[in-house]
Amino acid sequence: MIERRSFDSLGGADHGWLKAKHHFSFASYNDPKRMGWGALRVWNDDTIASQTGFPPHPHADMEIITYVREGAITHRDSLGNEGRTEAGDVQVMSAGTGITHSEYNLEPNSTRIFQIWIIPDGHGKPPSWGAKPFPAGERSGRFVALASGFKDDTDALPLRTDARVLGATLKAGETTQYALAKDRYAYLVPAKGSVELNGIKLDARDGAAIHNEPTLEVKALEDTELVLVDTSR
Incomplete structure (x- = not known):
């Protein structure tokens, strides 16, 4: 089962500094049919204006992954962590028992990110944060x-x-596969470019909710950058 969710069908908000x-349902956007996918709870496609961002605010009991598509994001938190994550790289914040953080775009141009939230398996662990570069060539x-x-x-x-x-980059005409174990849930979004996923066309920033598909075959129709979440129920 693959359900294509076109970019135009997604909920959203325009706060001026943040588009x-x-x-999935988030903040003032509520769709009972899009409350999550397995343990995946949030996938936000955010464009943040230069010299703006999210001021300090708290989280608990959530795994929060930020994938930077363009520009860079600067993180600070109540543990004393600070870091700047650039396009193509990833940061993970395990909110655990509680953490306060800010995320700002201190760059001269807009920053674009995917913010992904996944429900943790347990509670009561201390919060943590980390970031890492992932050169595009390593996932070519x-x-x-x-x-x-x-x-x-x-x-x-x-x-x-x-x-x-997971992340992947494909040149136009290239094909790659991913094996999805039984009873797993997957969600795929092309950050750039268009693809065919098991014969279903996805354009840039469309989503695909996937279940009971043992093999995902992705063919790039143009140069593309992909982000995929594979999660349990």
Whole structure:
């Protein structure tokens, strides 16, 4: 089962400094049919104006992954962590028992991010944050785990949930596959470019909700950058 969710069908909000599109219900956007996908709860497509951002605010009991598509985001939190994550790179914040953080675009141009929230497997652990560069060449033609709760994904940022976030870049005409285990839920979004997913066309920033598909075959119709979440129920 693959359900294409076109970019134009997504909920959203325009706050001036922030233009957001929501793949799932979030804030004032509420769609009972789009409350999450397995343990995946939030996938926001955010465009943040230069010299603006999210002021300090708290979170708890959530795995929050930020994939930077264009520009860079600067993070600060109540643990004393600070970092700047650039396009193509990833940061993970495990909110745990509670953390306060800010995310600002201090760049001269707009920054575009995917913000992904996944429900953790347990509670009561201390909060943490980390970031890592993932050069596009290392995921050329194949999916690479960027953040993962699986011990075998040793190069990925750690997650406290039975899930992984993967990235891939494909040249026009290239094809790659991903094996999806039984009873898993997957959600795929082309950050750039268009693809065919098991014969279904997806344009840039469309979403695909996937279940009971043992093999995902992705063919690039043009140069593309992909983000995929594979999660449990």
